[in-house]
Amino acid sequence: MQLAHYLGLLHRAQDRLGDAFTEVGAAHRDEPDVFHTCERLAERCHAHAAALAPFARRYAGDAPAEPDRLHSELFSGTRTGPIGLLRDLQDLYLMAAECDICWTVVGQAAYGARDTELLAVVRSCEQETAIQLKWLRTRMKQAAPQALVVAS
Numbered sequence: 001m002q003l004a005h006y007l008g009l010l011h012r013a014q015d016r017l018g019d020a021f022t023e024v025g026a027a028h029r030d031e032p033d034v035f036h037t038c039e040r041l042a043e044r045c046h047a048h049a050a051a052l053a054p055f056a057r058r059y060a061g062d063a064p065a066e067p068d069r070l071h072s073e074l075f076s077g078t079r080t081g082p083i084g085l086l087r088d089l090q091d092l093y094l095m096a097a098e099c100d101i102c103w104t105v106v107g108q109a110a111y112g113a114r115d116t117e118l119l120a121v122v123r124s125c126e127q128e129t130a131i132q133l134k135w136l137r138t139r140m141k142q143a144a145p146q147a148l149v150v151a152s
Contacts, residue, residue: 006102006105006106009102010099010106012049017095017096020092021045022038024078027078037139041135048128055117074091074095075092082147082150083147085143089143090140093136093137093140096132097133099129100129103122104126
């Protein structure tokens with residue numbers, strides 16, 4: 001059963017997203033909404049990863065060798081200035097989108113495996129990930145005029 005691999009992928013993606021939210025919030029602390037929201041979203045991401053741990057252990061015994069290049073690297077550090085904020089938010093958006101589709105895939109597998117406990121975790125966490133995506137999209141819309149038109 002390959003589910004263990006996707007649980008591991010999602011666990012790692014959630015942890016990396018949480019770390020990236022923390023890093024972006026700290027780098028752009030002059031934007032109070034970014035700093036505080038990123039802190040809260042980082043906590044949620046790490047909570048999502050923790051919620052996956054028991055399922056990763058449950059399915060680990062059934063997993064064959066991990067496929068090559070399963071994990072991706074979407075974030076390589078923060079930038080400065082208004083355009084840096086915009087690009088950092090875009091990176092976070094891409095990372096959250098990866099988590100979002102992984103939640104969908106894992107949810108389908110949980111449904112197929114009739115794992116109601118995992119399905120409950122997926123439903124809760126994927127809703128929070130959707131909220132993260134909405135906030136990031138809205139904040140990018142807010143940052144774009146300043147970064148692309150006004151800033152020099």
